[in-house]
Amino acid sequence: MCDTCGCGKPDGFTIHDPKHTHEHEHTHENGHTHIHAHKHENEHDHGHDHEHSHEKVISLNIDILSQNNITAGMNRRFFEGRRVLCLNMVSSPGSGKTTMLEKTISHLISSRKLYVIEGDQQTLIDTERIEKAGAPAIQINTGSGCHLDAHMIEAALKKLDLETNAILFIENVGNLVCPAMFDLGEYKRVIVISVTEGEDKPLKYPNMFESSHLCIINKSDLLPYVDFRTEEFTKNASLVNHHLEFITVSAKTGEGMNIWYDWILRQSDHIPRY
Amino acid sequence: MHEFSLAGEVIKLARQEAEKNKALAVNEITIEVGNFSGIEADAFESALGLLSEGSVLEKTHLNIVKIKGKGICSACYKEFEMNQRMDTCPICNSFPSEIKGGNEFRVVSLMIEEE
Numbered sequence: 001m002c003d004t005c006g007c008g009k010p011d012g013f014t015i016h017d018p019k020h021t022h023e024h025e026h027t028h029e030n031g032h033t034h035i036h037a038h039k040h041e042n043e044h045d046h047g048h049d050h051e052h053s054h055e056k057v058i059s060l061n062i063d064i065l066s067q068n069n070i071t072a073g074m075n076r077r078f079f080e081g082r083r084v085l086c087l088n089m090v091s092s093p094g095s096g097k098t099t100m101l102e103k104t105i106s107h108l109i110s111s112r113k114l115y116v117i118e119g120d121q122q123t124l125i126d127t128e129r130i131e132k133a134g135a136p137a138i139q140i141n142t143g144s145g146c147h148l149d150a151h152m153i154e155a156a157l158k159k160l161d162l163e164t165n166a167i168l169f170i171e172n173v174g175n176l177v178c179p180a181m182f183d184l185g186e187y188k189r190v191i192v193i194s195v196t197e198g199e200d201k202p203l204k205y206p207n208m209f210e211s212s213h214l215c216i217i218n219k220s221d222l223l224p225y226v227d228f229r230t231e232e233f234t235k236n237a238s239l240v241n242h243h244l245e246f247i248t249v250s251a252k253t254g255e256g257m258n259i260w261y262d263w264i265l266r267q268s269d270h271i272p273r274y
Numbered sequence: 275m276h277e278f279s280l281a282g283e284v285i286k287l288a289r290q291e292a293e294k295n296k297a298l299a300v301n302e303i304t305i306e307v308g309n310f311s312g313i314e315a316d317a318f319e320s321a322l323g324l325l326s327e328g329s330v331l332e333k334t335h336l337n338i339v340k341i342k343g344k345g346i347c348s349a350c351y352k353e354f355e356m357n358q359r360m361d362t363c364p365i366c367n368s369f370p371s372e373i374k375g376g377n378e379f380r381v382v383s384l385m386i387e388e389e
Contacts, residue, residue, distance in 0.1 A: 053388065053389060054387070055301060055385055055386070055387055055388075056295070056386055056387075056388055057383050057384070057385050057386075058291055058295060058384045058385075058386060059382070060287075060291065060380075060382065060383055060384065061381075061383075062287060062380055063379065063380045064280055064284055064287070064305075064379050064380055064381060065379060067283060145279065147276055149279070177312065178276040178312070180312055181276060181311075181312045182276075203360055206359040206360065207310070207312050207359075239360065239369060240359070
């Protein structure tokens with residue numbers, strides 16, 4: 001989990017683990033009203049309140065990510081309407097995403113319209129690299145934030161005048177934890193890892209591997225110098241997500257990159273039509 | 275850090291509901307957190323505690339209900355409880371083919387005070 005800011009809890013707020021955590025049966029069908037009302041009878045704290053005011057339980061059952069998910073859905077419909085392939089690229093910092101995108105842009109730019117949304121906490125460095133490679137790019141600086149969310153993408157889309165049949169790459173903030181939770185409206189999620197990372201990454205960060213469609217194993221040119229066993233890695237990743245596809249590449253030398261380009265174009269042919 | 279932005283969402287949601295119901299106060303908020311949801315309950319508590327200052331949730335008792343994951347075994351099809359994402363079936367030791375629970379992160383209810 002990412003670091004929180006380390007501030008203490010303000011005194012005005014009392015937080016404690018509810019005693020009934022272990023007893024609480026997770027039965028939504030019957031409604032929560034009765035379950036929680038019952039709990040309050042055991043607390044004895046509210047008795048005196050009943051003479052001048054009433055407590056009422058409002059049952060909500062609202063997913064806290066629902067606002068993000070609604071916006072992600074709108075982004076997705078927008079992409080589909082324009083037949084834009086949107087790929088959300090996620091990874092740890094330093095996996096080589098930006099280099100991969102530079103190479104990808106140089107290769108595909110003659111045949112397709114390409115755009116990039118860059119997510120970083122600070123600086124315009126990546127946007128400058130991407131624009132130099134030839135694609136219009138928008139930088140989202142998240143400040144202290146550790147991920148991009150669907151609202152940020154919606155705002156960025158207003159600045160990118162996407163042409164139909166284009167390909168949009170979203171380079172997410174380098175982080176294997178938080179971005180996993182936030183649907184951006186992408187068609188496919190691509191996780192990039194490099195052979196300098198551990199083979200056990202999928203077991204340590206299962207959410208990200210579970211929510212991805214393609215796993216790119218980058219920096220294959222370094223394989224002779226590191227202990228990374230590709231088979232062991234793919235075995236671990238498949239335990240978490242047996243639908244995950246794998247492509248091993250070296251963005252630096254170009255090895256395997258044609259398979260990646262073919263994969264992109266294949267996805268582009270499969271965007272749902274309306 | 276995503277606990278902070280999500281705590282902000284919770285406060286927004288609580289404010290809307292409190293206004294809609296003309297609540298004098300929100301006494302308690304119940305939130306379910308699944309153990310595969312990607313939410314660290316402690317970090318979320320801290321974030322909500324910090325952000326709720328001056329908000330409708332400032333004096334509210336936070337009730338976090340932790341939900342354990344549930345998997346369906348890929349071999350014997352039994353449903354089993356999971357503490358961790360890589361837990362295997364206690365009967366036949368196979369990995370689950372389907373995760374049925376543990377991704378919850380939702381506001382279950384608000385206990386409000388009304389006139």
